Amino acid sequence: MTILLTVLGIVLFALGLLISIAWHELGHLSTAKLFGIRVPQYMVGFGPTIWSRKKGDTEYGIKAIPAGGYIRMIGMFPPGADGRIAARSTSPFRGMIEDARAAAFEELQPGDEDRLFYTRKPWKRVIVMFAGPFMNLILAVAIFLGVFMGFGTQTQTTQVEAVQKCVIAASEKRQTCEPGDAVAPAEAAGLRSGDTIVAFNGKPVKDWSDLSDRIRATIGPATVTVERQGQQITLHPTLAKNMVAKKDADGQPVPDQFVPAGYLGFLPKSVIKPLTFEQSVNHMTDAVENSVHSIAALPGKIPDLWNAAFDGGERKADSPVGVVGAARISGEVLNMDAPPENILATFMMVLAFFNLSLFLFNMLPLLPLDGGHIAGALWESLRRNVARVLKRADPGPFDVAKLMPVAYVVAGIFICFTLLVLVADVVNPVKLA
Incomplete structure (x- = not known):
């Protein structure tokens, strides 16, 4: 299984990748056609073509390797200063330039003179080239909103999931207590799994971030008011000084960085909450x-x-x-x-x-x-x-x-x-x- x-x-x-690539190239294709640029090919993938069909003057297809995609537009580069587009030099750098220029015109047909990419105004070319990445941004935003608002994110609450038995520095990266470890303040004060902390030092707590910051700022005696089985109980822990994970500007823990701060010693309960x-x-x-x-x-x-x-x-x-x-x-x-x-x-x-x-x-x-x-x-x-x-x-x-x-x-x-x-x-x- x-x-x-x-x-x-x-x-x-792989299917999501193909859809994302096809969606990206659709942005280029639709805006290119909107501005009258001829597009001979619209391909999803690279390598051998496994399926294609021609509609109008564009061949639509899927290739064997789903690692990218492309559209071919006529006249991506302007002709050289002399008006020619064929390679004219043995210089390797000049050869690169003229090979690219020739490729941009290799499918030129009679009547295409007014359908070249480079002849469009700069703002139109910006739109054509920006449309592809923009389609990926639209898809990303749609998925983010769908997940955040429809499903939610893991959110820490002020309810107690578990109480630590002893004081362990976060920098030690261990879970089990060892002889000589001090008893965790929460354990010593009688905090229990299932308790919901509603006030700290006599002031109501807004959320986990607020409670966490206030615990970190306190070393020594404190009061913790919890709701337990419908009743409010006030506990009197003495918060220890401990090495805890450093927080960034958004309140998120910074990997492998630790700071000394107040420590109570419990794990908050996490729930999935729509935003x-x-x-x-x-x-x-x-x-x-x-x-x-x-x-x-x-x-x-x-x-x-x-x-x-x-x-x-x-x-x-x-x-x-x-x-x-x-x-x-x-x-x-x-x-x-x-x-x-x-x-x-x-x-x-x-x-x-x-x-x-x-x-x-x-x-x-x-x-x-x-x-x-x-x-x-x-x-x-x-x-x-x-x-x-x-x-x-x-x-x-x-x-x-x-x-x-x-x-x-x-x-x-x-x-x-x-x-x-x-x-x-x-x-x-x-x-x-």
Whole structure:
């Protein structure tokens, strides 16, 4: 059953991946056709074509490797300064430029002169290139809202799940008491599982975050008012000083960072609680910020990835994962010992973060990513507007093809990084637990 669920999870992720890619390319396709650009191909996947059908002047198809997709637009790059589009130089860099230029015109047909991508105004080209990543953002937002508002998130409450028997520093990362450990203040004061803390030091508590902060700020005698079997009881613990997990600006624990603070010694009960629209937006904002920071931190994670892939090093929980890694995680999700709705919500969150990553990654202003073409169109618009203000001659289209040598370098780096992540995902994968 475990193998079957793992395979099912991988298949479902592959299906979600195909849908996400097709949805991305649909954004490019629909806006390109809206602005009259001819699109000979709309393909989901790479490699050999396993199915295709031509409708109008576009061939729609699915390829064997579900690791990406593309549309082909006529005239992605302008002709050279002499108006020609054929390769004319033995220079390797010039060859890259002219090969890319020739590929942009290789399916040119009579009547296509007014259907070329580069002839559209810069703002239209920005829309065409932005539409693909934007579709991934729309899908991510829809999934986030659906999960946050329809299902909810794990929320800690002020109800006591369990009481710690002794004082153990969080930095020690152990669960069992050892001889010499001090008795936990909650245990000594008589706090019980099932109690709900309603006040701390005589003041009502709002939620777990409020209670946690006030406990951390207190070392020494305190009063804790709990509701137990319909009655309120006041306990008098003496809070100990202990090393506890450090919190970030959002109140979330920071991995492997600890600070001295007041310690009561109990585990709060967690419940699944649907969020309001405002709370959901706040959670999505946090997800975007964390994803941006993760992308910015990718270069610094390469040494750890290399060690995990080739030297048997630890694969950290925040390590980058690729398609293979995400598929394996999806297989683990379906094997979780949890209610079906929890499993579905977790699986959908994997897809949501995958689409959010596609959006952010594609917005990097580097060729061959969509953001690179957007940057080229914006630069062209700036040049032309400056020339207009200064009453100079129109500089014409910005020749993005001249950046192809840089694009090949960027693509090479991406491919090497992707292969490194792939090896790490196979030999030392990230695991849920």
